[in-house]
Amino acid sequence: MPHCHTYLKKLRDHGYRITPQREMIVHIIAHSGRHMSAEEVMEKTREKTSSMNIATVYRTLDLLVENGLATRIDLGNGKTAYATGEHGPHVHLVCRHCGSVTEITESDISASLDKIEDIYDFNCRPYHFSVHGLCRNCRDTNTD
Template identity: 50%
Template structure:
């Protein structure tokens, strides 16, 4: 419940309409302690009400991401996941050879983030980023 009223209010101010579906979806992802796929959000929604539809879940999650109220991560394997902003920053190094995921210190990108804002006026979402590449084992192996 913590962030929901604020989010709802902000969305209304930006011209969105607050429907019961949106309220519930926002509550689900705002309270999640981990990232969720659209399908998972849909299942949790179904537990609350039958007035739910997967398409609406997809559209709402996309909208929340566009408006900056949800993180969105493509793990590269045909499935996008969403997480609340409250999640601490993560930098995931995904090995394209063995699929291993290394958690890295995201402050590594602080300099780049700053420069992107300075030079291009662009506020990059670097707080939850996946980077693809090759891990040491796979390079040596």
């Protein structure tokens, strides 16, 4: 359930300016209900305006990530995807064969990261990283 207004208000509360570009990008990704690449967001904006630059898309998406309003997902092969709505810690399971993304918030992972913090004194919260592997479908259909 997207709340563009809420996202924008949070940005404003953090002292950032609300520009037409930011409004549009937040609207697009919040309503998509899925992971989008910067290029996909860019294409969506082209349907409405020519006043948008790919660098602005990247900067805005990064801004959302840094403020906890979105997450950045490393899809491998140098590709990156973004999605809103993730506030808690989470892990993305990225299939290296078909590229599918599964999001998990297992507390089991949380327990492991607790240990990382305890043992290595490394602060990784809120954590968000990708684990690359093979999803069930791809494991069944090939022996890569």
